[in-house]
Amino acid sequence: MRPQSTLICAILLAVMLFASSCQQERKLPIYGLRDTKTVKNSDGTAGVDTIYQTIPAFKFLNQDSVYITNEHFKDKVYIADFFFTSCTSICPIMHRNLKMVSEKFKDNPDVMFLSHTIDFKYDTPSVLKKYAQKLGVDGPKWQFVYGPKDSVYTLAEKSYLVAVNVDSTNRDGYVHQGYLVLIDKDRRIRGAYDGTNPEQVAQLEKDIPVLLAEGKK
Amino acid sequence: MRKFILISLVSLTLISMFYSCQTAETVQKDAYYVNGRDLYIKHCQNCHGAKGEGLGALTPPLTDSVFMKANKEKLACIIKNGLSAPVTVHGQVYEGKMPEFNLANIDLAQVIVYITNAFGHQQGMYTNQQVENDLKNCK
Numbered sequence: 001m002r003p004q005s006t007l008i009c010a011i012l013l014a015v016m017l018f019a020s021s022c023q024q025e026r027k028l029p030i031y032g033l034r035d036t037k038t039v040k041n042s043d044g045t046a047g048v049d050t051i052y053q054t055i056p057a058f059k060f061l062n063q064d065s066v067y068i069t070n071e072h073f074k075d076k077v078y079i080a081d082f083f084f085t086s087c088t089s090i091c092p093i094m095h096r097n098l099k100m101v102s103e104k105f106k107d108n109p110d111v112m113f114l115s116h117t118i119d120f121k122y123d124t125p126s127v128l129k130k131y132a133q134k135l136g137v138d139g140p141k142w143q144f145v146y147g148p149k150d151s152v153y154t155l156a157e158k159s160y161l162v163a164v165n166v167d168s169t170n171r172d173g174y175v176h177q178g179y180l181v182l183i184d185k186d187r188r189i190r191g192a193y194d195g196t197n198p199e200q201v202a203q204l205e206k207d208i209p210v211l212l213a214e215g216k217k
Numbered sequence: 218m219r220k221f222i223l224i225s226l227v228s229l230t231l232i233s234m235f236y237s238c239q240t241a242e243t244v245q246k247d248a249y250y251v252n253g254r255d256l257y258i259k260h261c262q263n264c265h266g267a268k269g270e271g272l273g274a275l276t277p278p279l280t281d282s283v284f285m286k287a288n289k290e291k292l293a294c295i296i297k298n299g300l301s302a303p304v305t306v307h308g309q310v311y312e313g314k315m316p317e318f319n320l321a322n323i324d325l326a327q328v329i330v331y332i333t334n335a336f337g338h339q340q341g342m343y344t345n346q347q348v349e350n351d352l353k354n355c356k
Contacts, residue, residue, distance in 0.1 A: 086314075088263065088264065088316050089263060090263070092263045092264045092272055092275070092276065093262075093263045095272075096266070096272055099273075131275070133274070134273050134274035134275040134313070135272070135273040135274075135275055136273040136274065137273075171316070
């Protein structure tokens with residue numbers, strides 16, 4: 001009896017070790033266009049390096065009428081989205097979900113949130129301030145920014161890859177996609193989640209720690 | 218003894234039959250409730266939430282039974298024409314604007330049945346006729 005149980009134990013242990021060694025650390029993909037450049041290695045040979053798409057420099061007024069630039073998100077992971085305060089369709093549900101995410105990470109200084117308004121006519125910083133206060137998230141962690149139409153719309157479509165537009169046939173006057181875009185410390189897109197879909201928002205919650213762990217190595 | 222068992226069985230069957238019968242009004246209310254829920258999910262849930270909990274200080278919750286009861290005659294007008302005046306719900310003042318939802322009277326009645334019977338309320342049926350009367354008194 002005894003040798004048999006020892007054998008079973010040994011087999012179980014071996015299987016467990018085998019299974020755990022197979023487990024690879026999960027890594028988030030890098031999205032966007034890619035380019036290559038030739039670099040010189042340290043030993044003098046030429047190599048090829050990949051250049052990933054990054055979020056370009058920006059400068060917008062936030063809800064406190066202070067200019068916000070990339071510097072505010074330096075060495076931080078952040079989640080960007082596009083909305084407007086008078087929106088009655090997808091924005092409330094996006095921000096309801098994003099607020100839950102922000103509450104999960106409220107004690108982590110490395111996670112920030114950046115919401116751009118696409119209503120360049122009405123959503124001035126004071127309107128954004130009121131909105132943030134009413135949503136209950138007014139603080140430095142979640143920035144609500146206002147900018148001229150050209151720069152916000154170009155940034156949305158070319159850099160964050162979120163479609164936004166003015167639509168006079170729509171009751172609210174604007175249309176946009178409800179993506180929450182996850183940006184890493186090197187300004188690269190690492191994920192896009194439909195902010196109106198609870199499953200995808202849950203995935204975002206799981207992916208943020210993965211991305212944070214990546215930077216620690 | 219046998220007689221007793223027989224009598225109690227028969228009376229139990231009769232009682233359960235009586236209770237399982239629903240009045241026509243209850244059946245109609247349940248139909249309104251179910252349709253009202255679909256309309257609620259489509260038009261209202263984004264802001265007011267799946268459980269009628271509202272959203273921060275932006276959107277008032279629909280869970281204040283006193284408010285719902287006191288303002289029942291105004292609900293049709295509020296939904297149909299929107300609301301710009303501040304409202305006090307659960308003791309908190311909500312400003313901001315609710316957009317208008319131009320629904321048919323039957324749809325308004327169904328939504329009203331849903332929001333006054335879900336979220337912990339139990340206010341029963343609300344008919345098209347009542348909605349029609351309410352809409353005449355819109356300010």
